[in-house]
Amino acid sequence: MCNNHEHKKLRSNNRDLQEIEKQIDRRHFLKKTSLGLGALALSNLLGAEKLFANVTPQSSPEEILKAYNKNRLGLPHHLPKAKRVIYLFQSGGPSQMDLFDYKPKLTDMFGKELPDSVIGGQRLTGMSGAQSTLPIAPSTFKFKQYGESRAWVSDAMPYLSEVVDDLCFIKGMQTDQINHTPAITFMQTGNQLPGRPSIGSWLSYGLGSDNENLPTFISLVSKNGKGQPLNASLWGNGFLPSEHQGVQFRSGKDPVLYLSDPENYDGHDRRHMLDYLSHLNDLQTDSYGDPEIQARMSQYEMAFKMQTSVPEVTDISDEPDHIFEMYGKDSRDSGTYAANCLMARKLLEKGVKFVQLYHQGWDQHNYCPGGVKSQSRKTDQATAALIKDLKQRGMLEDTLVVWGGEFGRTVYSQGQLTETNYGRDHHPKAFTMWMAGAGVKPGFSFGETDDFSYNVVKDPVHVHDFHATLLHLFGVDHEKLTFKHQGRRYRLTDVHGHVVKDLLT
Known part of the structure; x- marks a missing residue:
């Protein structure tokens, strides 16, 4: 393991690492700004009453589709009949x-x-x-x-x-x-x-x-x-x-398999564990840019939420x-x-x-x-x-x-x-x-x-x-x-x- 000073020295002499850092900066910019993917995801969670605030019974299908909030892939392509x-x-x-x-x-x-x-x-x-x-x-x-x-x-x-x-x-x-x-x-x-x-x-x-x-x-x-x-x-x-x-x-x-807590474990520190794991995976993502890392974290978070939602449903x-x-x-x-x-x-x-x-x-x-x-x-x-x-x-x-x-x-x-x-x-x-x-x-x-x-x-x-x-x-x-x-x-x-x-x- 190299110390922080050695890591900085290595980074300054390595063009590949410098390029990765530039890409990381761009990713951070998109994550932080109001025009980034986070804002798009947030807008996708808005309720229908907000999405269609300007739609009236007289609105044409084209006007309704224009008011429909599309996601990051530009979907839906047309007004859906099925939810x-x-x-x-x-x-x-x-x-x-x-x-x-x-x-x-x-x-x-x-x-x-x-x-x-x-x-x-x-x-x-x-x-x-x-x-x-x-x-x-x-x-x-x-x-x-x-x-x-x-x-x-x-x-x-x-x-x-x-x-x-x-x-x-x-x-x-x-x-x-x-x-x-x-x-x-x-x-x-x-x-x-x-x-x-x-x-x-x-x-x-x-x-x-x-x-x-x-x-x-x-x-x-x-x-x-x-x-x-x-x-x-x-x-x-x-x-x-x-x-x-x-x-x-x-x-x-x-x-759901492996969703329940192990015997004699009350799960009180699981939130802290996931937060720390998320931090480690963010560092890993910044270094390698592998989207599967965040996909796996999404699954961890979903499993955490499902521990309370699944027994109910x-x-x-x-x-x-x-x-x-x-x-x-x-x-x-x-x-x-x-x-x-x-x-x-x-x-x-x-x-x-x-x-x-x-x-x-x-x-x-x-x-x-x-x-x-x-x-x-x-x-x-x-x-x-x-x-x-x-x-x-x-x-x-x-x-x-x-x-x-x-x-x-x-x-x-x-x-x-x-x-x-x-x-x-x-x-x-x-x-x-x-x-x-x-x-x-x-x-x-x-x-x-x-x-x-x-x-x-x-x-x-x-x-x-x-x-x-x-x-x-x-x-x-x-x-x-x-x-x-x-x-x-x-x-x-x-x-x-x-x-x-x-x-x-």
């Missing part, structure tokens, strides 16, 4: 033909071979490719039309049928991936390979937080789930700064009985899908921007009717309750709810076919998702598949299009939200995607 989102991800690939895509003509085609003209050279999985025949399997579920929109829903989803006039069905969804892990990764990050930022991380990076005491992006996974494994890369930040990664909340007494015991009854009996059991739906609503109320629910178990290669019934019992009531709950609180108008999996299922049976049972293989070229709430048309169905629910014959929507549309609802132009990494500018939609304007109000 927050709950993404109900159904891992495994729900069977669209047994839930929402009614195909009555298949009844008379039971057991017949799926024509080659329908397959059209599409890729099959190794499981289907090994079969000698591909027998058509009509759904065993009964379908009816519901609501003023007359949407078709099977009897597997009795609760969801009550809210169809709030839903916007996308029946022509398509993806590039036919196997679970790359397809889930593709749906969550826009790329089949792990390591890219997830949707929630992009929104966190682009739009920032609405709450100082909770993460912008939180993931919840149904407990005791069986099926394809899920991993943290699905809600990871990829190459974005680490403070934008999703934080997983778990069931049990410790919702994860305690649902104060919810009235009629709310638990609406979400179903499982809503009292922490970590279930129903409890996580209720938790998601609470998190939104506290200012969390993106809540991602993951529910496993929709991978029905065998015993599809029984598997669909089982998963519907676990999810149907709570999903419908979430829509109703948000609506009755006036939150649905600026909250986007998304439901769907990574791909769909085949019309033909995988394995043995009987009148009461069949299995369905993966199918990436035609499946159904739905959205509800902020900025999407309620009681609306978009897209159409052929009589076999195998090919999209009208209004296809690719995963990249879905991502572009989701960002658009938040006021973000998907082509402009980019991040430079290893010499290239990346975005959620890669070099693809377009906004599906027909879905929007």
Whole structure:
């Protein structure tokens, strides 16, 4: 270790150090002056009543957008319809033909071979490719039309049928991936390979937080789930700064790992410790200019705040009985899908921007009717309750709810076919998702598949299009939200995607 005199002498004889000091001076200037990044961040925290003080009911959209306070990235690019989102991800690939895509003509085609003209050279999985025949399997579920929109829903989803006039069905969804892990990764990050930022991380990076005491992006996974494994890369930040990664909340007494104080430690000096650590990291930043140092400090500070905020927000015991009854009996059991739906609503109320629910178990290669019934019992009531709950609180108008999996299922049976049972293989070229709430048309169905629910014959929507549309609802132009990494500018939609304007109000 050199003393202070030696350090000054070394600095005076080293041009690189002198240049670093000049850069440090510029950074300090920006931090100290009223025109610096700190002032921009502060302005972003001002309430809407201040931001729109000069806006009147007669103001044009252009005048409103001009009054809207944009952040350091110049976002939003246009007026957002959505302030927050709950993404109900159904891992495994729900069977669209047994839930929402009614195909009555298949009844008379039971057991017949799926024509080659329908397959059209599409890729099959190794499981289907090994079969000698591909027998058509009509759904065993009964379908009816519901609501003023007359949407078709099977009897597997009795609760969801009550809210169809709030839903916007996308029946022509398509993806590039036919196997679970790359397809889930593709749906969550826009790329089949792990390591890219997830949707929630992009929104966190682009739009920032609405709450100082909770993460912008939180993931919840149904407990005791069986099926394809899920991993943290699905809600990871990829190459974005680490403070934008999703934080997983778990069931049990410790919702966030390593957040609780160690045994016999009262935490009274933690604030002093963080302040001193922040000082040390400021010195490190001044020397090296590595932004990840400050990103890590932001995480430390957030963890400190979460020690008091997380126990409060994860305690649902104060919810009235009629709310638990609406979400179903499982809503009292922490970590279930129903409890996580209720938790998601609470998190939104506290200012969390993106809540991602993951529910496993929709991978029905065998015993599809029984598997669909089982998963519907676990999810149907709570999903419908979430829509109703948000609506009755006036939150649905600026909250986007998304439901769907990574791909769909085949019309033909995988394995043995009987009148009461069949299995369905993966199918990436035609499946159904739905959205509800902020900025999407309620009681609306978009897209159409052929009589076999195998090919999209009208209004296809690719995963990249879905991502572009989701960002658009938040006021973000998907082509402009980019991040430079290893010499290239990346975005959620890669070099693809377009906004599906027909879905929007």
